[in-house]
Amino acid sequence: MHETLKSYFQKRTQITEQKLEELAAYFKEKTFKKNEFLLREGEVCKSNYFVVSGCLRLYSINPEGLENTRYIALEGKFGTSFTSLITGQPATEYIQCLEKSTLLEINKDDFFLLVENEPAVNLVYRKILESAYITTQKRIYDFQGSDSLQRLKFLIEKHPNIFGRLSNKIIASYLGITPYTLSRLKTNL
Amino acid sequence: MHETLKSYFQKRTQITEQKLEELAAYFKEKTFKKNEFLLREGEVCKSNYFVVSGCLRLYSINPEGLENTRYIALEGKFGTSFTSLITGQPATEYIQCLEKSTLLEINKDDFFLLVENEPAVNLVYRKILESAYITTQKRIYDFQGSDSLQRLKFLIEKHPNIFGRLSNKIIASYLGITPYTLSRLKTNL
DNA sequence: GAAAAGTGTTGCGCTATAGCAACGTTTTGA
DNA sequence: TCAAAACGTTGCTATAGCGCAACACTTTTC
Numbered sequence A, B: 001m002h003e004t005l006k007s008y009f010q011k012r013t014q015i016t017e018q019k020l021e022e023l024a025a026y027f028k029e030k031t032f033k034k035n036e037f038l039l040r041e042g043e044v045c046k047s048n049y050f051v052v053s054g055c056l057r058l059y060s061i062n063p064e065g066l067e068n069t070r071y072i073a074l075e076g077k078f079g080t081s082f083t084s085l086i087t088g089q090p091a092t093e094y095i096q097c098l099e100k101s102t103l104l105e106i107n108k109d110d111f112f113l114l115v116e117n118e119p120a121v122n123l124v125y126r127k128i129l130e131s132a133y134i135t136t137q138k139r140i141y142d143f144q145g146s147d148s149l150q151r152l153k154f155l156i157e158k159h160p161n162i163f164g165r166l167s168n169k170i171i172a173s174y175l176g177i178t179p180y181t182l183s184r185l186k187t188n189l
Numbered sequence C: 001g002a003a004a005a006g007t008g009t010t011g012c013g014c015t016a017t018a019g020c021a022a023c024g025t026t027t028t029g030a
Numbered sequence D: 001t002c003a004a005a006a007c008g009t010t011g012c013t014a015t016a017g018c019g020c021a022a023c024a025c026t027t028t029t030c
Helices: A003-012 A017-024 A082-087 A108-117 A119-145 A148-158 A168-175 A179-187 B003-012 B017-024 B082-087 B108-117 B119-145 B148-158 B168-175 B179-187
Strands: A027-032 A037-039 A047-053 A056-061 A067-073 A094-097 A101-107 B027-032 B037-039 B047-053 B056-061 B067-073 B094-097 B101-107
Touching: A003 A017, A003 A047, A003 A119, A017 A119, A047 A108, A067 A168, A067 B119, A082 B119, A101 A108, A108 A119, A119 A148, A119 B067, A119 B082, A119 B119, A148 A168, A148 A179, A168 A179, B003 B017, B003 B047, B003 B119, B017 B119, B047 B108, B067 B168, B101 B108, B108 B119, B119 B148, B148 B168, B148 B179, B168 B179
Parallel strands: none
Antiparallel strands: A027 A101, A037 A094, A047 A101, A056 A067, A056 A094, B027 B101, B037 B094, B047 B101, B056 B067, B056 B094
């Protein structure tokens, strides 16, 4: 099994080398070009992706045509449209590679079968859901309770690495502001 | 077991009457007065609560002293500070009864023990997390992509029942706007 | 059941952010 | 490698929502 994924599991559950190798069989390595799409709005999401290298972005386009960046998955993270994966409904979002990326893809049906039948995967999935929930909650409170400048400062503090790696346009759309405003806020830092 | 909780489980998993009775032993019925607190900011959350009747509200107070309502649990829902329950960290929020309420309380340790050892509870918890995640996601996209009037329309469409039951002050703080703005928006509907 | 506290509405001025235009810089791709 | 496209910044104006104050109405409390 790929080292990055292996340590992802080992960090979250006790699991034997042998079991890891069994699980490895379900993941297929794929490479994607910069800007390539893994999923488009309206399609049903069929896979979960683990990022070995590169970077995924989940985003939607609102009725006015503006992009809203929902989530960024860097190396060592799973990225997928969980909502579509869980509900089986068409996604309301796009998944795009922001860089040339190497991913490990696991089929939706295999994934949920493992969740049901492999205690280690059940536990890891629970931890993924718990941490996704907590992250998402914090993001709401950020939007609900803070102004743009505070949100920007918070992002710089927590993910300094993405500045420089992602364009300001994308960072602005993640913060829920326009690139104009982001550019102006940066002068107030 | 209390009928409301029983049907909550039966709607989400296959479970025998006998197993339900076993589980019932872990829940204690308690009643609370209007405005009584179950948890205050800074305390570690020790229980999960199922609402039999009445209504819970989770909220925080920001540095400027403004309340942000995070979640409302009506009859037939679980309500707790999941983030504090999961992480064991002090809560960043208050849990308050908005009405005289009857709740079924389950201890945190018992709850997670059942998650580990009772497949039915494991499954139900997973479904709670999945749906909490999905709900929270939608709420972000609402904040990130819509203006206040759209958010209000959306809330009216989805939860018409809470208008009349909750004060405008609380609805405004849920929408992330001031009561002044809510009052004005309502004239534009 | 009277006083106090809380709630909802509205006028007014203030602030943060949007959105267009213009322009220089960087990136992209045939 | 060079033209075209995309990006980042900044001046300007427009607008959504804030927050105070005032007032009427309702609910709570003792």
